[in-house]
Amino acid sequence: MASTTASAPRASVNVGKxxxxxxxxxxxxxxxxxxxxxxxxxxxxxxxxxxxGLSNGALYALIALxxxxxxxxxxxxxxxxxxxxxxxxxxxxxxxxxFLAAEGGSARNYGLLALTLVIAMAFCATxxxxxxxxxxxxxxxxxxxxxxITAVGMSFxxxxxxLKWNGSAPRNFTTILPNTSFEFQGVVVPYTALIVVSLTxxxxxILVTLVNKTRQGRAMRATAQDKDAARLxxxxxxxxxxxxxxxxxAMAGAAGLMFAQSYGTVAYNLGFxxxxxxxxxxxxxxxxNLNGAVLGGFLIGLIQGFNDGLPFGPxxxxxxxxxxxILILLMVYRPAGLLGKATTEKV
Amino acid sequence: MSTERKNxxxxxxxxxxxxxxxxxxxxxxxxxxxxxxEIVTLIGSNGAGKSTTLRTISxxxxxxxxxxxxxGEVISGKPGHEIVKLxxxxxxxxRRIFPRMTVDENLDLGAFLRKDTxxxxxxxxxxxxxxxxxxxxxxxxxxxMSGGEQQMLAVARAMMGQPKLLILDEPSMGLAPxxxxxxxxxxxxxxxxxxxxxxxxxxxxxxxxIADYAYVLESGHLKLEGNAKxxxxxxxxxxxxxxx
Ligand SMILES: Nc1ncnc2c1ncn2[C@@H]1O[C@H](COP(=O)(O)OP(=O)(O)O)[C@@H](O)[C@H]1O
Ligand SMILES: [Mg+2]
Numbered sequence: 001m002a003s004t005t006a007s008a009p010r011a012s013v014n015v016g017k018x019x020x021x022x023x024x025x026x027x028x029x030x031x032x033x034x035x036x037x038x039x040x041x042x043x044x045x046x047x048x049x050x051x052x053g054l055s056n057g058a059l060y061a062l063i064a065l066x067x068x069x070x071x072x073x074x075x076x077x078x079x080x081x082x083x084x085x086x087x088x089x090x091x092x093x094x095x096x097x098x099f100l101a102a103e104g105g106s107a108r109n110y111g112l113l114a115l116t117l118v119i120a121m122a123f124c125a126t127x128x129x130x131x132x133x134x135x136x137x138x139x140x141x142x143x144x145x146x147x148x149i150t151a152v153g154m155s156f157x158x159x160x161x162x163l164k165w166n167g168s169a170p171r172n173f174t175t176i177l178p179n180t181s182f183e184f185q186g187v188v189v190p191y192t193a194l195i196v197v198s199l200t201x202x203x204x205x206i207l208v209t210l211v212n213k214t215r216q217g218r219a220m221r222a223t224a225q226d227k228d229a230a231r232l233x234x235x236x237x238x239x240x241x242x243x244x245x246x247x248x249x250a251m252a253g254a255a256g257l258m259f260a261q262s263y264g265t266v267a268y269n270l271g272f273x274x275x276x277x278x279x280x281x282x283x284x285x286x287x288x289n290l291n292g293a294v295l296g297g298f299l300i301g302l303i304q305g306f307n308d309g310l311p312f313g314p315x316x317x318x319x320x321x322x323x324x325x326i327l328i329l330l331m332v333y334r335p336a337g338l339l340g341k342a343t344t345e346k347v
Numbered sequence: 348m349s350t351e352r353k354n355x356x357x358x359x360x361x362x363x364x365x366x367x368x369x370x371x372x373x374x375x376x377x378x379x380x381x382x383x384x385e386i387v388t389l390i391g392s393n394g395a396g397k398s399t400t401l402r403t404i405s406x407x408x409x410x411x412x413x414x415x416x417x418x419g420e421v422i423s424g425k426p427g428h429e430i431v432k433l434x435x436x437x438x439x440x441x442r443r444i445f446p447r448m449t450v451d452e453n454l455d456l457g458a459f460l461r462k463d464t465x466x467x468x469x470x471x472x473x474x475x476x477x478x479x480x481x482x483x484x485x486x487x488x489x490x491x492m493s494g495g496e497q498q499m500l501a502v503a504r505a506m507m508g509q510p511k512l513l514i515l516d517e518p519s520m521g522l523a524p525x526x527x528x529x530x531x532x533x534x535x536x537x538x539x540x541x542x543x544x545x546x547x548x549x550x551x552x553x554x555x556x557i558a559d560y561a562y563v564l565e566s567g568h569l570k571l572e573g574n575a576k577x578x579x580x581x582x583x584x585x586x587x588x589x590x591x
Contacts, residue, residue, distance in 0.1 A: 215459075222445055222456050228407050229443040231427035232436070234460035234508065341447070 020333055027329070038310045044186030049309030050302060055193035055262070057301020058200035062255035063278035064285070064293035065207060066128075066248030072288040073224045073244045075144075076136060079151040082275015083158035084131075084249060086268065088124045088256020090166045092116050093173060093266045096257075103174040113176050113261070117199070120257045121250040127158075128249030129242050137238070155271070162268035170267035177261045192262040203254055207247065208290055220244055224288075280327055286340020295338060352560045352574060355383040358543055359404065359435075359512055364413035364423070366396075366403050373399040375567040376413070381512065386534065386544045388554040388575060391564030397547045398440045400564070401516050404545075405437045406430040417512070432460055434511035438518060440547075442501040446490025450481055453489050453500055457507025466509070473540075474503040477533055495526045502530070506537065513537060514545045519553070531557055555579035 039046045063085050070078045096102050096116040102109040131154055139147040181190040211217040222230040223240045230237055259274070260266050281300045285292025300323055308316040330338070359381040366374040374396040381387045389397050402408045404415060406427035415423040422430050436457070445453050454474065458467045475482040478499040484492060489500055502518055515534065519527040527550065535557055538544055548554035555561055558575035563584070571578075578584050 218452070218456060219459070221448065222459075225445045225447055226443055228402075228427075229439065229445065230456075231407060232405060232431065232439060232443075232505075233456045234428045234431035235456075236426070236428045 024333065034310075034313065035306065038306075038312055042311060044188075045309070045311060046306075047187040048189075049305045051187070051189055051193050051305075052309065053302040053305020054298060055190070055196045055301070056304060057298035058197050059255045059259055059262075059274070059297075060278045060281045060301055061204065061294045061297025062200060062251045062258075063274060064281040064297045065204075065251045065290065067279050067282040068285075068287055068290060068293040069244050069248040071282070072290075073220060073241055074136065074140065074147075076147050076151060077279070077287075078136075078154075078248075079148075079275075080131060080154035080158050081128075081248065081252060082271035082273075082278065083155050083162065084124055084128055084271070085252040085256050085259075085274060085278075086162050086266075086271035087127065087158055088120050088253040089260045089266045089270055090162055090256075090268070091123050091253075092120045092257040092260045093171060094165070095119065096176070096260075097173045102176055105176050105178055109176045113257075117254060117257050121253040124253030124256065125246040125249035128245040128252070132242060132245040137241075159268060159271065162271070166266060166268045168268065170265050172265045175261045175264045179264065196258050196262055199254070199258065203251065204294055207251065208294075210247070211290060216240075216243060277323065280323060283337055284327055284330060286337030289337070289339045289341070292337055292339035299338075353382050353385050355385070357381070358383045358418060359545065360416040361400070361404065362414050362416070364400075364403060364410040364415065366399050366408055366410050368399075372411075373567055374403070374410075377564070377567070377569055378413075379562045379569070379572070381543060381545050382560075383543055384538070384541070385560060386538050386546060386558045386575075388546045388548060388551075388558035388561045389564060390548060390551040390554060390561060391570070393549075394566070395564040396567040397564055398516055399567075401437060401439075401514050401545070401547060404430075404514065405435060431508060434509075435514065436505040436508040436510035436512075437514035438501040438505040438516065440516040440520070442494075442497045444489045444497050444500050444504065446488070448489055450485050450487055450489055450492070450500055453504050454481075454507050457504035458509075461507075461509065467507070470507050470509055474506050477506075477536065478503050495522045498522060498526075498530070502533070506542075510542060512543045512545060516547045517549055518546075519548065519550055527553070552579060 035046075063081065066081045066084070067078060070076055070081070096112060100112050100116070102112045135150050135154060136147050139150060177195055178191045181188050183189070211220060219230070219235045219240045220243070222233060222235055223237050227237050230240070259270070277300060278297065281296035282293045283296070284299060285294070285296030303323055303326060304319050307314055307322045308319050314322060334340075357380050361377060361379045363376050363378050364374060365372060365376055377396070377400060379387075379389070389400060391397055399408065403410055403423070406422065406425050406429070410423050413423070414421055417430075417433055417435060420433070422433065445456065448456070454471055458470065461467050475485075480496055481499055481503055484496060489497060492500070498518060498520070502515065505513055505515070518534070519530050522530065531553055534544060534546065546554055546558060555575045555578055560572070561575040561578050562572045563570040563578070
């Protein structure tokens with residue numbers, strides 16, 4: 001008798017787990033079948049949309065890193081981060097296209113593009129550091145809701161600056177990067193995708209190495225885990241947090257320039273949509289986890305790419321629905337995200 | 348009560364400090380000093396203000412009134428990381444090791460401000476000799492170790508900063524009796540190697556046995572002070588603080 005009562009709850013847990021497994025498995029089979037069928041029936045198109053997906057995913061990953069870095073160190077969801085990316089895009093349009101009059105792909109313009117990349121990164125890094133310094137730092141010991149609401153307010157402020165700067169209508173312009181593409185075995189590769197991915201990967205590698213291998217990175221990780229203990233090690237916690245905001249901002253600046261140069265358009269409300277998708281990427285990968293943000297960014301880029309571009313599929317109007325369905329499913333079964341740590345481990 | 352004590356220069360001079368958390372005043376007009384080469388202990392019941400005092404010395408809190416001098420320099424008001432630079436390291440209450448880092452990384456962080464690679468290596472060997480258990484666990488994530496091992500790591504990490512003054516807040520808390528003895532032996536060894544120690548302990552009798560001088564705190568006030576050996580045999584003290 002006693003044994004039956006004891007085993008009853010365990011059995012129900014097992015049934016629940018089994019159900020989860022089976023539904024995940026079925027979902028997996030559907031996805032694999034969908035991708036497989038497309039791959040076989042039109043391989044060239046499969047890779048073409050995959051490449052577009054990777055290129056967008058690179059931008060998502062860069063922006064997602066800013067969310068995850070800040071969340072990792074002060075547990076704040078920085079709602080203003082998407083708008084910081086927007087300012088990076090608007091800045092690079094005004095600086096590169098208007099001020100330096102760099103339109104079209106000459107050797108001089110590629111040099112100016114590289115220069116603008118550095119300046120846009122520094123620009124967004126500075127803004128992010130200033131935002132932390134003026135607003136979030138004062139609220140570090142306040143109840144969680146206070147900095148959160150402040151971040152929402154910051155988002156509006158940055159959008160307003162973007163609106164005044166860029167105007168209410170999107171601006172279209174001639175990019176330096178060619179908007180053409182080359183074909184390889186029927187696979188269409190836009191030059192912008194190639195450039196975006198090959199600029200992003202070194203940035204990601206540098207960032208991850210910096211955080212995991214350097215003294216400054218060690219200070220960041222210590223600060224993230226226990227601020228008072230970090231102080232007792234001689235770490236300047238305020239400086240470390242500023243540095244973290246600078247890194248996140250720099251990534252957003254790079255993403256802003258690459259977006260502007262990939263699409264040839266900037267608008268004051270860019271940050272909302274892309275920020276949301278990038279934030280989703282960070283959550284999908286496990287917010288606070290750098291590799292997770294990168295993985296999440298590329299995954300969402302690919303999901304969107306395949307969803308929007310494959311002939312046998314739901315199509316573009318289902319793009320957001322697909323992304324969020326996958327996010328919700330993941331959150332139900334793995335609340336900490338793909339690479340996230342279980343919250344219990346946090347002390 | 349005799350207050351005779353070591354005749355070496357004063358290293359840490361806490362003068363009449365008052366420390367508050369918002370409206371709650373935790374330490375009221377406390378004066379104490381630590382001389383070079385001493386083990387000084389601060390005892391008192393739970394909530395007396397011992398940890399608050401230590402946190403204030405390390406610059407995690409700032410006194411509302413009064414001042415703190417270290418080797419003649421005023422340090423109250425300085426941020427925590429600058430105080431470490433001057434040579435005050437603390438193993439805080441509750442260990443506060445970095446749980447998601449390895450033992451090795453935790454030790455590295457203890458030496459965060461040091462640049463002398465060779466010296467750091469030497470200190471590392473030294474603390475690993477003091478706590479051989481940590482050597483066995485060197486690549487383990489600190490948060491997955493037992494409480495006793497984490498406590499050893501907290502002390503070892505503080506020593507990695509090569510402090511002139513080592514502050515220990517309840518280093519024997521929650522440890523098995525064998526480990527408590529080990530910790531107390533180790534504290535004496537650390538002093539023999541030339542480090543001055545300010546020790547807070549729940550286990551007041553054990554602390555008084557190894558200390559030179561003692562301060563007794565009661566609800567934020569200094570109750571009395573004196574030679575540790577004499578205090579340990581004082582029947583009134585025994586009754587009030589030593590569970591005697
Ligand atoms: N972070 C805090 N906020 C408010 N009050 C605190 C805080 N930390 C300690 N206190 C209060 O300050 C007093 C002294 O605490 P503490 O210094 O930790 O004592 P002890 O280390 O001697 O046990 C206690 O009354 C405690 O409740
Ligand atoms: Mg205490």
